Amino acid sequence: MTPKRLLADWPSWAGPAALLWSLLYATGAAVAALTGPAFGYALLAKGTGTAAEATAAALYAATAVLAYALLRRPDTRWLSTAAWPVVGLCLTSGFAALLSPIHLLSFLSRNQPPVDWAALANQSAAVLGAVLWGYAALAHRRGALGTCPHCGGRAPAPAGRSRTRAGLVAVAALVPYTALKTAWALGLPLGHTGTGRPGVDPAYTSDLGIWLYDNGVDVTAVLAVLGMLLALALTRPWGRRLPRLPLLALGWAGAGALAPFGAFLAALGVLAWTGAVSTGLADHAPWVVAIAYGGFSCYGLALARATLAYQRAARAACERCTP
Structure with a gap:
């Protein structure tokens, strides 16, 4: 499926995609908390059973519950409002990935620490989660308001x-x-x-x-x-x-x-x-x-x-x- 087609059909897949992402990310955090740093979840650079990974597992498990509620109750407006803090949570987890293009400037520097590719991949996955949750929140809100799910029922805004x-x-x-x-x-x-x-x-x-x-x-x-x-x-x-x-x-x-x-x-x-x-x-x-x-x-x-x-x-x- 082409990216253009995905964007055209996005209201239909946004909610399920956010739910699946939350389940996978929470599972990874739980594995990291139980077995030690894994999949780039070593948030505090510590060993087995750190509170940071356990907290991440609990938080993202809660987001999975919210994603399920978005799918089950499409007319409840406050659920889409509650989804936006999840976007912020995902961006917090993936904040370092937003700065990752700096790695492309390594040819201008020396003695830089090696890139932790597992952590970078994990942070990039968190940024992807922010995108999916943003789409899910927007789709749910438009559905609850009864506006067009694709554009919100608004004409293109002029450049004011x-x-x-x-x-x-x-x-x-x-x-x-x-x-x-x-x-x-x-x-x-x-x-x-x-x-x-x-x-x-x-x-x-x-x-x-x-x-x-x-x-x-x-x-x-x-x-x-x-x-x-x-x-x-x-x-x-x-x-x-x-x-x-x-x-x-x-x-x-x-x-x-x-x-x-x-x-x-x-x-x-x-x-x-x-x-x-x-x-x-x-x-x-x-x-x-x-x-x-x-x-x-x-x-x-x-x-x-x-x-x-x-x-x-x-x-x-x-x-x-x-x-």
Whole structure:
């Protein structure tokens, strides 16, 4: 069955797929709790019978019960509301997989720890679970409301000001980080009181990465610029000429990975600013972590808004409910 056909038929398979996924993932967690780290479930890097794997088994077994309830009670609206926290739970389990494209940049670094492929596969399965549960929750909600299961009974949303603002907010959120890393590469140690190259560890950065840095180009600043271009592509007319699915995949992956990551860094920076905790970056001013790095959270949230607006605006008219 082609991906296009799967998307066309998705309301029919979403609920059963979420149920099957929950049963399999909960079973794997139970096996890991009973026999020791297995299938990438070593959440705390400990041995047999850890509480983390047992807790995961119980939580995902409960999600299987909820998935069964979605199938048995298609008219109960609160069940679809209860399904959305399961999406968040799956994303929490698979959070590291959302950052896994960083592994593709290994040619720019050295002395990196080896990739735990079992854990990465497990985390990717959790992200897949988030997708399946999102489809199941949406399908159940539309069925309970009596709207079209394919489009929700809504026409494609126009590209309004809110979408454009979301793109501009996402761009602005990365400006402090991009400017700071570029300034460091140009020899201006703003917010850095240590010695050497701020933001670059020679023990981990490749010769190419160091050469680029010494010539005024910070690789992560380049990635931030690409992130800005993604936000603009989702909100500007020229982005409609680009392939839709890759933009949506990049948009949702970036939002899911950077929003919580940036929130953590922002909170850490604020606590360090007040002297409550130490960031372990004694040679960095607290505002560097709170503002420059914390901007990832604002970017992730704005990118999510831009991606959602793009998804609605680019949606084709539904032939099943259009008179």
